[in-house]
Amino acid sequence: xxxxxxxxxxxxxxxxxxxxxxxxxxxxxxxxxxxxxxxxxxxxxxxxxxxxxxxxxxxxxxxxxxxxxxxxxxxxxxxxxxxxxxxxxxxxxxxxxxxxxxxxxxxxxxxxxxxxxxxxxxxxxxxxxxxxxxxxxxxxxxxxxxxxxxxxxxxxxxxxxxxxxxxxxxxxxxxxxxxxxxxxxxxxxxxxxxxxxxxxxxxxxxxxxxxxxxxxx
Numbered sequence: 001x002x003x004x005x006x007x008x009x010x011x012x013x014x015x016x017x018x019x020x021x022x023x024x025x026x027x028x029x030x031x032x033x034x035x036x037x038x039x040x041x042x043x044x045x046x047x048x049x050x051x052x053x054x055x056x057x058x059x060x061x062x063x064x065x066x067x068x069x070x071x072x073x074x075x076x077x078x079x080x081x082x083x084x085x086x087x088x089x090x091x092x093x094x095x096x097x098x099x100x101x102x103x104x105x106x107x108x109x110x111x112x113x114x115x116x117x118x119x120x121x122x123x124x125x126x127x128x129x130x131x132x133x134x135x136x137x138x139x140x141x142x143x144x145x146x147x148x149x150x151x152x153x154x155x156x157x158x159x160x161x162x163x164x165x166x167x168x169x170x171x172x173x174x175x176x177x178x179x180x181x182x183x184x185x186x187x188x189x190x191x192x193x194x195x196x197x198x199x200x201x202x203x204x205x206x207x208x209x210x211x212x213x214x215x216x217x
Contacts, residue, residue: 002059002061002062002063002064003059004059004064005055005056005063006056006059008064009051009054009056010055012051012055013051016047016048017044020040024040066132067129070129075167075168075171078118078167079166079167082166083166090106092163092164093163094108094111094115094162095162095164096161096164126142130142144195147199151177151198152170152176152177154173155172155177155202156168156169156170156171156173156174157170159209159213160209161209177198180198181198
């Protein structure tokens with residue numbers, strides 16, 4: 001068994017618990033709404049159990065794959081940027097209402113430039129990881145991945161109207177899309193039918209988002 005993988009899992013659980021409790025105590029100290037304490041503890045237990053289970057399975061195999069390490073780094077960096085920085089707030093503001101954001105004095109063109117630059121960086125990183133995983137390079141690699149990417153975003157909570165969504169939510173959506181792809185591959189489903197299924201999943205997510213938005217209004 002790979003002990004390093006288990007250590008990483010335990011450390012990740014410890015960090016998650018500390019950050020969650022720190023946030024809870026800060027909100028309580030400032031008099032903000034803290035929510036149900038029991039639900040918070042249940043959430044922490046479930047998430048830690050999932051982390052330990054995954055790391056245990058990885059430890060029994062070959063340890064933590066390099067691609068997963070890169071994914072975690074990207075999630076941590078961009079999760080922080082989108083939730084704790086001014087630039088991240090600008091991204092949400094432009095996505096929610098570009099005209100109002102521009103009228104409030106924010107340079108929306110600069111925000112767009114930063115967003116597209118980051119997308120280029122992440123696309124390059126994804127391309128390098130794909131090539132490294134397949135140990136070869138072909139111009140067709142990554143073809144049709146756009147459906148998986150868009151589906152992951154909508155399943156993970158991103159809205160067709162913009163202004164909402166989180167990095168961890170997108171990771172959950174990507175995980176579900178991966179499970180769907182893996183399941184259909186194991187079942188030997190035809191490639192064309194796989195595209196139909198993923199399209200239906202994406203359509204269902206968009207319909208749910210639109211209906212929810214209209215009800216909230």
